[in-house]
Amino acid sequence: METSTLLVIAYYVYLFIAIVYVVTRNKETPSTFAWIFLIAVFPVLGFVLYVLIGRKSLRTSKKQKINEKHFVGSMKRILSGLFKQQKKAIELIEKRKDLEYKDKLFQLLYRNSESILTLRNRVKILRNGREKFPMLFKDIKNAKRFIHMQYFIWRSDELTEKFKELLIKKAKQGVEIRILYDWFGSMLISRKSLREMRRSGIKIYPYKGPGDYTFFHTLNYRDHSKIAIIDGKIGYNGGMNMGREYLDGSKKFPYWRDTHLRIKGSSAKVLQTIFGYAWKAATRESLFKREYYPRMEIKSFVPIQITSSRVETGWSSIEQLYFQLINTAEKKVYIQSPYFVPNESIYTSLITAALSGLDVRLLITGIPDKKIPYWAAFTYFEELLNAGVKIYHYKKGFMHSKTINIDTEICSIGTANMDVRSLKLNHEINTLIYDRKISKQLERDLLKDIEDSKEFTLNDYRKINPLKKFRNSVARLLAPLL
Incomplete structure (x- = not known):
């Protein structure tokens, strides 16, 4: 038999085995066909990519489920007061006549992501970076105890340089500062800036970077967060990362339109638990301590549920x-x-x-x-x-x-x-x-x-x-x- 014929047979046998392997992973149909298409066009590269980023490691998943169980337990303990008030909170807002509240939504988020309903919040919508960054800068400047930040993208540019200088100043004043950045999204972050921040006492680490034991199995699962928590009382969440383009579009766009939130109230504590989970996963340091969840009095009545979608929960x-x-x-x-x-x-x-x-x-x-x-x-x-x-x-x-x-x-x-x-x-x-x-x-x-x-x-x-x-x-x- 000719060599070319053997190669063709080997290719089809390999393709059959690869397709069976991908199909039996039981992913959604569009994703399955996309991977089959890639493997058929690029036989070796396609299958290697699938093994690295297209599947979940069973060993990793079990470990992550254990971490998820510990997180839920820690969250329920530290936010026990809010969890105990859930039934009362739902009954209270269902009695209001100015808004049709949806009980199914409450139950859905509570059951698929342990998302609790908080009532006492003050909310401000921020339409662009010119609204967000000066306000965030001011809140960081006024921080007394701690600053926690978690971003998908942390650039090294004029904007982040100003924040870096302020954060270093606050660290020297004794304020605890912890920053998580996604390794992939922030791949070009300045090593010099990292060294400067770490020397000043700022704890800044990549989330699921090359040093993480789950790195190769979770390469395709990125941390797309854009949150900040100041003193456990003020929280930020929305679409804007840390970079100049979110302020003025930079050189690529004439304008950058985005939406972010500044929240003062009980929901800031929920954001703190989400940060605490990611921080524990990245550094093994636990932040589920009372000092990071201060008491506060907010009269504004704005019901909020914050949901965090993670692979570990098993639900999208x-x-x-x-x-x-x-x-x-x-x-x-x-x-x-x-x-x-x-x-x-x-x-x-x-x-x-x-x-x-x-x-x-x-x-x-x-x-x-x-x-x-x-x-x-x-x-x-x-x-x-x-x-x-x-x-x-x-x-x-x-x-x-x-x-x-x-x-x-x-x-x-x-x-x-x-x-x-x-x-x-x-x-x-x-x-x-x-x-x-x-x-x-x-x-x-x-x-x-x-x-x-x-x-x-x-x-x-x-x-x-x-x-x-x-x-x-x-x-x-x-x-x-x-």
Whole structure:
């Protein structure tokens, strides 16, 4: 038998074994086909990548489940007062007549991510970096006891240099400072800046970096968090990382549109537990101590649930949240996301909502930073438009907000994009706010953004040439891998 024939036979045998291995992992169909496509085109590289980032290690998963169990126990102990008040809190807000609260949402987040409902909070929506960073700078400057920060991206530029100098100053004053950054997202962070901060007493570490025992098995599961906690009383969560582009768009974009939250109240304690979990995983130091959870009196009544979506919980909590929010809607569904690569259930829910007569609007970026998810989004538009969904491309700059607003009554603001990576892979943190006033403000912001956007219509879709449609379809096939 000729060598070429043997190679062909070997290739098909290898391909059959690889496909059986991938199929029996029982991942979602789009993800399974995407990996099969990659392995077929790049036989060796594709399978190596799948082993490294496309599957979960059983050994790691067991260890992570143990860590998750310890975390839940520590959280319930340190927030025992809030946990004991859950039933009373739900009964209290269900009696209010100014807002239709959804009991199913409470129960969903409590059961899939141990998310507790807090009532006493003061919330401010921050629309861009010019609003966020001066306020965060001021809060850090006024910190008395500790500063905890956890970001997917920590750049080394003019903005972070100013924060670095302030953080070093606070550390010298005796304030405890702990910073986590995602190893992959912050790969280009200055080693000099790290040394300077560490010499001043700042504890700063990568989350799941090369030194972590789970590194190779969790390479595809990134920490997409963007949170800060000051003295256990003030918390930040939303779409903005630490970098100049979030302030002014930098050189790449004329403007950067984003949404972040500043929260003062009980929910800051919840953010502290989320940080505490990640910090313990990265450094083995426990922060589940009373000194990091101070008492405070806040009169403002803004009910909030903060949910953290982690692989370790076994549930895709934010994916389930988005699905339930859309299905709960009775009048409106307004969504902002830089990327739109939904799973089948959320896609069907949006179509069903629009066909049911609801006002469904989707606002995504019109000036992309990543081409493949931008192209993939177009493959979903035809059916959405036929159902009655209104789609807008933001043209003033880069749209990076991650929000969903239901009936101008309940809204979610956080780190999770409307795409497969955020819904299935990343560690994400979203804040669900049960407040009509906040939801109304978020709606006004979206309507103002629409003024800076171009509506994408069925006529626009029909003008896309066949080659670009094919490109978009290939991008959609690859999207689950990104």
